[in-house]
Amino acid sequence: MFARLICGAAASALMLAAAGMASAQDFSALRLSDEIRTISADDFQGRYPGTDGEKKTLEWLQARYEAVGLEPGGPDGQWLQVVDLKRYTPVADAARASWTDAGGQVHVLTPGTDITLRAVTNDGQASITGAGLVFAGFGIHAPERGWDDYGDLDVTGKIVIVMGGEPDGDLFNGQYTTNYQSGAYKADEAKRRGAVGVITLSKAAAAEPAWTRSAQGAGRTRTLTPGAADTEFSGAINADTARALGLDVAALAGRIGTGDFRAFELPGLTMSVQVSETTETLRTHNLLAKITGTTRPNETIIYSAHWDHVGVNERAAGEDKIFNGAWDNASGTVGVVEMARQLKAAAAPERTFVFAHMAAEEMGLLGAYAYVADPVYPLATTVADINIDMLPLSGPTRDVPIFGKGQNSLEDDLQALAEKEGRYVSDDGQPEQGFYYRSDHFPFARAGVPALMPWHGVDWVEGGREAGLAAWQAKFGADYHRPSDEWSADWDLTSAVENLTLLYRLGLDLANGERWPTWKPTSEFGQVRAASDAARQ
Ligand SMILES: [Zn+2]
Numbered sequence: 001m002f003a004r005l006i007c008g009a010a011a012s013a014l015m016l017a018a019a020g021m022a023s024a025q026d027f028s029a030l031r032l033s034d035e036i037r038t039i040s041a042d043d044f045q046g047r048y049p050g051t052d053g054e055k056k057t058l059e060w061l062q063a064r065y066e067a068v069g070l071e072p073g074g075p076d077g078q079w080l081q082v083v084d085l086k087r088y089t090p091v092a093d094a095a096r097a098s099w100t101d102a103g104g105q106v107h108v109l110t111p112g113t114d115i116t117l118r119a120v121t122n123d124g125q126a127s128i129t130g131a132g133l134v135f136a137g138f139g140i141h142a143p144e145r146g147w148d149d150y151g152d153l154d155v156t157g158k159i160v161i162v163m164g165g166e167p168d169g170d171l172f173n174g175q176y177t178t179n180y181q182s183g184a185y186k187a188d189e190a191k192r193r194g195a196v197g198v199i200t201l202s203k204a205a206a207a208e209p210a211w212t213r214s215a216q217g218a219g220r221t222r223t224l225t226p227g228a229a230d231t232e233f234s235g236a237i238n239a240d241t242a243r244a245l246g247l248d249v250a251a252l253a254g255r256i257g258t259g260d261f262r263a264f265e266l267p268g269l270t271m272s273v274q275v276s277e278t279t280e281t282l283r284t285h286n287l288l289a290k291i292t293g294t295t296r297p298n299e300t301i302i303y304s305a306h307w308d309h310v311g312v313n314e315r316a317a318g319e320d321k322i323f324n325g326a327w328d329n330a331s332g333t334v335g336v337v338e339m340a341r342q343l344k345a346a347a348a349p350e351r352t353f354v355f356a357h358m359a360a361e362e363m364g365l366l367g368a369y370a371y372v373a374d375p376v377y378p379l380a381t382t383v384a385d386i387n388i389d390m391l392p393l394s395g396p397t398r399d400v401p402i403f404g405k406g407q408n409s410l411e412d413d414l415q416a417l418a419e420k421e422g423r424y425v426s427d428d429g430q431p432e433q434g435f436y437y438r439s440d441h442f443p444f445a446r447a448g449v450p451a452l453m454p455w456h457g458v459d460w461v462e463g464g465r466e467a468g469l470a471a472w473q474a475k476f477g478a479d480y481h482r483p484s485d486e487w488s489a490d491w492d493l494t495s496a497v498e499n500l501t502l503l504y505r506l507g508l509d510l511a512n513g514e515r516w517p518t519w520k521p522t523s524e525f526g527q528v529r530a531a532s533d534a535a536r537q
Contacts, residue, residue: 033489058357
C-alpha cells in the first residue's frame with residue numbers, strides 16, 4: 001500500500017504547509033470503496049432516472065456536499081437542475097411518403113419498407129409537401145481538413161440525403177473516428193444550412209437484414225437529445241429506393257470518398273412526407289455543487305460524472321434483476337464527491353470549481369446534453385470539463401489512457417503531471433469501441449469546451465501490459481452493464497487513487513492559472529470554440 005493512502009489529516013495539513021496546495025490531498029481507497037458500496041447497494045435499485053433510486057442518490061449526494069461545506073451549484077442557488085426528457089413514439093400507420101419525378105408522376109413509398117421516418121423534434125409532427133432533394137455525400141463540412149461536401153449549394157427548404165460514416169484514411173483520424181461520422185453531426189450541419197429533413201442512405205438493399213433490422217428499430221420509442229437539431233423529420237432509405245431516385249450507391253461510394261465531390265440536386269425530383277408521434281416527458285435531474293473562485297469566479301472548471309445507471313430489468317437472465325452499477329458509475333460519482341472534498345480542503349481557488357453529477361448518461365449522455373443546451377455557467381468561460389466514468393480497478397499502472405487522444409491541450413497538461421510520477425498518457429487502445437462518444441465529456445467537447453476523460457491503465461507496474469490487458473478485458477466482459485457489476489471488498493483502488501490525484505493536480509493548476517486549454521489544429525471542435533474567443537480575452 002502506498003503511503004499517501006494512509007496519511008491522516010494531521011500529516012496532510014503538514015504537507016499543505018510544507019509543499020503547497022498541490023500536495024494537500026489524501027484520497028482514501030477505503031472511503032472510495034465505502035461510498036461506492038453505499039450507492040450501489042440494492043436499495044438504490046440501479047439508479048434509474050425518474051425512480052426512487054434517483055431520489056435516494058441525489059439526497060445522498062446533497063448530504064455529502066452539505067457535510068463538506070460546498071455551495072449548491074445549480075440554477076438559482078439550487079442543488080438540482082431539472083432535466084425534462086421528451087420521448088417520442090410513432091403513431092401507428094400515420095406516416096406517409098412519396099416522391100414525384102421530373103415528369104410529374106407520383107411514386108408512393110411504404111414507410112417501414114422503402115423508407116423510415118421520424119419526427120423526433122419539438123412537436124412530433126412533420127408535414128412537408130414537394131420539397132426538393134439534394135444528395136450531399138457524407139454531408140460533412142470540415143474546414144480544418146479542407147473537406148466540404150456542400151460547396152456553394154443552397155439547401156434551404158430542401159431534404160438532404162447523406163451517406164452514413166465518414167471518409168477512410170488519415171484525414172479523418174485513421175483507426176479512430178471523428179465526430180463527423182455521427183448522424184447527430186450530419187443533422188446539425190443540414191439544419192444549419194436550412195434543410196427541412198435529413199435522410200440517411202443505407203448501402204443495404206430492401207431485403208438485407210441490415211435494412212430490415214434498422215427499419216424495425218425505427219418504430220421504437222426514442223428520447224430526444226436535448227439541444228439536437230430540430231429538422232422537421234429524419235429518416236433513412238435503402239439502396240433500392242435510392243436507385244429509383246437515380247442514386248446508385250455503389251457508383252457513389254467511389255465518388256464521395258475523394259474530396260472532390262460536391263453536393264448536387266436530384267433534377268426535377270421532389271418529396272412529400274407526413275409523420276406523427278406522441279410525446280411524453282421523463283423528468284430527471286442533474287445535481288451541481290461548487291466552490292466559488294476568489295478572483296475569477298466566472299471562469300469555471302467542471303468535474304463531471306453520471307450518477308445514473310440502467311435500473312432494474314425483470315427480464316434479465318438469472319436471479320439478480322438489479323443492475324447495481326457499482327463500477328458504472330457509482331465509482332466515478334464517488335470519485336467526483338471525493339475530488340470536491342479534497343479541493344475544499346485546499347486553499348481557495350482563483351477560478352470556480354463545479355462538481356456536476358449528470359443524469360441519464362446511460363440513455364445517451366442526455367443529462368450532459370441538457371446541461372450544455374442550458375448551461376448554468378457560460379460555456380465560453382468554462383475552462384475545462386474533467387469527466388470521470390468508471391474508476392480504474394487495479395494496482396498501479398504506468399499508463400494513463402484517455403479517450404480522444406490528440407484532441408486538446410489538456411492531455412499535454414496531464415502528461416506533464418503523469419511524467420513526474422513516472423507515468424505516461426496514451427490513447428484508449430480500442431478504436432473499434434468508439435469510446436470518445438460514450439461518456440459525458442463528449443457533449444462538452446461538441447459544444448467546444450476542452451474536455452478530458454481518463455480511462456483504465458493496462459500497463460501494470462507489476463506484470464506489464466500482458467497481465468493488465470487480460471485482467472481488464474476479463475472484468476469488462478464479465479460485468480459491464482450486467483447485474484454482476486457490484487461492489488466487492490476485493491477491488492484494488494490503488495490505480496483509482498493515482499488517477500484521481502493527477503486529476504486533482506490538473507484541476508488546481510487550471511484553477512490557479514490564467515491559461516485556457518485549447519483544441520489542437522486537427523480537432524473538429526476548435527472551430528466551435530473559436531466562435532467565443534472574444535469572451536476569453
Ligand atoms: Zn454505462
